[in-house]
Amino acid sequence: MNLNRRTLLLAGGGLSAAAVLAACGDNNPLSSESPTGTAPSGSPSGSAPASDVTLTQWYHEYGEAGVKEAVEKYAAEYTGAKVEVRWTPGEYAKILAAQLLTDDVPDVFEVEQGGSLDMIRSGQLEPLNDIIDPVKDQFNPAVIKRFTFEDKIYGVPQTIDMQLLYYRPSLLEAKNIAVPTTFEELVAAANAVKTSDIGGFFAGNDGGVGVLGTILLWASGHEQLNEERTEAAFLTDDFYNALVAYRDFSKSGGVLQAASAEWYDPGAFVNGEAAFQWGGLWSLPAIKEAHGDDVGVIAFPAIGAKGRPVVPFGAFGACVAAKGKNVQAAKDFVKWLWIDQEDKQVDFSNAYGTHVPAKVALVPKADKLADGAGADAAKYVAENGFTNDIMWSGALGDAFNAAVSNVIKNDADPKAEFAGFAEKAKTELAKLKG
Template identity: 45%
Template sequence: MARPHRPLPTLSRRRMLALGGVGALGASLAACGDNTGREGSAGQEDGGGSSGGRPSIAQWYHQYGEAGTQEAVERYAADYEPADVTVFWKPGDYDQTTAASLLTDSGPDVFEYGNGPTIDMIRGDQVADLTDLFGDTLDDFTPSLVERMTYDGKIWAVPQVLDMQVLVYRRSMLEEAGIDAPQQIPDLVAAARELTRGDVKGLFLGNDGGAGLLGGPMLWAAGLDYLDGEQVGFHSAGAPEALSVLRTLWTDESLLLGQAKDWFDADALISGRTAMQWTGLWTFPAISEALGDDFGAIPWPSMEGGSPSVPVGAYGSCVSTRAGDVQAAKDFVRWLWIDQTDKQLDFATSYGFHVPSRVSLVPQAEVLSSGPAADAAGYVTEFGHAQTPLLWTPQCATAWSDMMSRIVRDGADPQEELDALVPVVEAELERVTG
């Protein structure tokens, strides 16, 4: 999962990716501020270059909230012998600050970005091609992430670790009602109704009824997607019916709404206010501590013609083409995110609850070795979808989000809404590919 994302004070670090969408990139260059990277790390205005014969590399991270993370990445940087790597921990609106800084000589040499660089960064020659870094390890990286970070046959970032969203449920509540974990969308709708009893609702998809999160999974459930290559992918038979499912759930009164803690916190499930909840993998430690083995996890169910799905996102390590020494920056990215598998495993599992981006490392992650966590980790390869395609720009994401709110909350006609969205998305596709 992943990354992209309006800061929320109760969220921490990589789980921000799982909010979906992409942050706007229209910040002015003044947003970069002072002390933005290369000047501090290289001791000179343009950064990069060398210090005492050694390359100097400025590496940017957004401000993670999980304890120990900053110390970990600083430790990794200190272990790198071929260059002097300085870590810059960037608070505030990381997405806009970073995007703006890439247009200047005061930005990073190496930086992370949610789901890899944007199409505008790639088309604007602001990031370096990293395809050659992978070598024979490419097939070991989660396929959906590699695809998300690929454009024009080249890979523009190295996935760090991933987050994901799943449907969790209280085993005891389903067993008491004689209901199996739903595998098909009609079963989910029926289960939500049946499990709604007294003060308990059957399903929690967030306070917006899933409008902000589940448009993509509903398309995938119907065998569709946001885009089909460089063409609109959502304007096909089955899309209106798929999106209308969320409206049905909204009007059924089987959804839990109005919670103080939204979908990204498992409080609704843990407290027993709902029998099923859409949430992120990061909530599993809290659920397990509170409920023991009285919970399970499944992908979002499918419809006829589609398949189950889990959205995944990851920060990708990127190299700026304005780096003082692009090759030295690329060598560092290869060392950290491809060669140093012990550090990759540490970063994924020691400071939160995440999945390594390397498939071969998942069996080595003790926290993912059993129970619902092991199930969820397995879904990444089998059912994983990047949250949105690379060509799905911020303008597309905003227009889609507004449309979903009208369909789910206001009862707007899905077909009419999809028809109106087509020219908006087509104009953006023309802009970024023309």
């Protein structure tokens, strides 16, 4: 089980990272072939080897077997500098944050969503526009949008994780039910296929409240914040109606309130406990092993007349310390690994679990995404990908989650429950901008 690679996805659904013990990984060997025909490993273009330069590169501890050996191999193949990889078990974000406050900062390190507002405001991250601007159109546009703050990009995307809705096509076909494209159709389908032995829809042992909160916001057609990032942008009847719609769904019996495993674990779906389950792309190998071709995936369906389908995504980005001793050498290495070395980028996404390459053109080269549910998932993240705004602070998220839970679990009136949120958002955002 792997907690760390998934934590950046959880804020997108409103769930505390501490609640998650997610994902399984493959133990595939390193590929010896380059599927992309990129230039061989070595020095950055136009520069001589700089063996007298030593760079430190930090990763969090990935749960998938083989990742540590892979990133060490990538580093060893670079001849522009000596790269020392540090594998960091434990609470990586806290350990990294503390280290960045010292005089001995890592030259290159990965950060969730390409950098936090605190890191940017405190000048800890070196802008990377000079290496990524010429190629940013090659990357998933939703990821690049999240990685950009005030026209500057502080990280190069490494790979993409995502959430999505799994279903069993055979169960729908048996009832002559089409794959749902709207929330109303999902409700009808889940209630039609549930039996005494199998639930309709499952999204966690809290009834789905934790992971689906922000998804309901996006699926009802809203953004978290306005374009200027000065106020909340979702306090409308359409959003309130979406909360009520999910509450009604939960009370209808179509939502499985508890199962043998959590939403981020494939266990409940593998065991046939629900016809639909909200989960992560990382669960696809285990689910396909259990159900073969009887597996489909869709985005969370649109809710209401202004709604749109949604999949939350997360992406770690390779960042460079602005106060590092070798800033240019670090940028050269990041460019070499995460922009130029496309064979390694495919390997990183495809050989250790199931992930979506950050570059759109590399997605077909990941064989786990070549067809079926994998191909559909990659399409959804490109077309329907959402993630938390960089200024959606912990205080706002906590207040939002509490209000959503009170509406769905305790029958609170949504308009009344969110009555003070607008002012809270203005105050919090003003502090962040200041």
